[in-house]
Amino acid sequence: MNLNALIDFALVANNAGLGKASRASGRSKATLSRRIAELEEQLGVRLIERSARGLKLTEAGATLMARAEGPLNEVVEAMASARDGVSTPRGHLRVAAPVLFSQLAMGRIGADFCAAYPQITLDVVAEDRLVDLVEEQFDIAIRINPSPDSNLVGRCFARDRLVVVAAPEVPRPMPGATRPVPGIVMSASQPGHWTLDGGQLILKPVPTLRFSSFLMIRDAAVAGGGAALLPQSMAWGQLARGEQVQWGVASDVEAELWVLHTSRRLAAPKVRAFVDFIGARYPDMSLLLNG
Known part of the structure; x- marks a missing residue:
């Protein structure tokens, strides 16, 4: 499968049309349309319905988008880092954290983290429920005594x-x-x-x-x-x-606090930066006098 065709399909789907995707990427509408047609030919299914009112994902297109968007974002980030010759953490980082920990510690942690990584914008949501990182588009979840989950990896950073x-x-x-x-x-x-x-x-x-x-x-x-x-x-x-x-x-x-992210092999630099940062915040694993 042509990776560029898959990337262009995601670009058009996210922008809900060829025109917006063309303006966002700088590539011509003809090129984008040809790439999507090539992808549809390879898969043997129609991914986008075209009409006078615009473009709409088919059921197959929506399924492909849901499964491919996360890994594609990681590939694009990795390619950008490789082109730059660096792995500078950058972009938008969305974190779900327990309400109490958020109220007591995440304000200071967030401010210090963004000072250390100025190319990252941080969005912390205080949630006691178990969020679905993929479905709800969170990069990281902080959880207390989490149950084993084969889809998540991370580490314990503090105990109480x-x-x-x-x-x-x-x-x-x-x-x-x-x-x-x-x-x-x-x-x-x-x-x-x-x-x-x-x-x-x-x-x-x-x-x-x-x-x-x-x-x-x-x-x-x-x-x-x-x-x-x-x-x-x-x-x-x-x-x-x-x-x-x-x-x-x-x-x-004993309460253990874990910082977790999806178990994809390639973790984004911004995710690795946050995991390392919060681990260093609690070198003795104790919440006392830290945060």
Whole structure:
């Protein structure tokens, strides 16, 4: 198959017409039309329907476009880098990240990343749901404790622990049998037991406050509303100032943050740059005092 014909087909499809594709690429409409005709001849199917109202992808054309667009973009980027003799990261980088991590860290990370790579424009979307990188056109996803996915590769760049905290005036239960405590919990959760420090202290949170955000839970704990189970990275500031105290570390619970991208063999320079940058941001793998 003629790679140039495939590239020109994608160009025409993305620009929704020969005229716009010609102006965007500087190639003549006749050349583009001939390349598409050659591709249709090779495949034995019609890819574009031509009418007085313009061009429209056939079902076969839409299928080919959906499967080929991502790899073609990578090939074009690689060819551009090879022509330049460099692999300078450039272009638009779209990242999906968990809401809490986005609120606490991604603003500073994004600003520093763009300062280091001025030819990249960064678009960060705060999403707790699992986005589809290909279908939703994300380059990178940051996920907490991700399930194995053969379509994604990446690495763990930081770890966090869960701790139980409360304001200093809230009475701390003594070790022993399971102790009920007033609890501040997530709205959608059904809290069980909080097993701390290898079982030395087991708490049964009795929900008195429910919130949909860890930030609200943290503030309510500082205000004396009860005990809360929080990521240590977002509680350390209040702990250091004495606004709240730590009752213990949740046993056998650790949050791993991974930076993931599609498992194509050829990762774009902008993707590799971000993966390396965020890894260097957390050299000790700890979220504390970083971000």
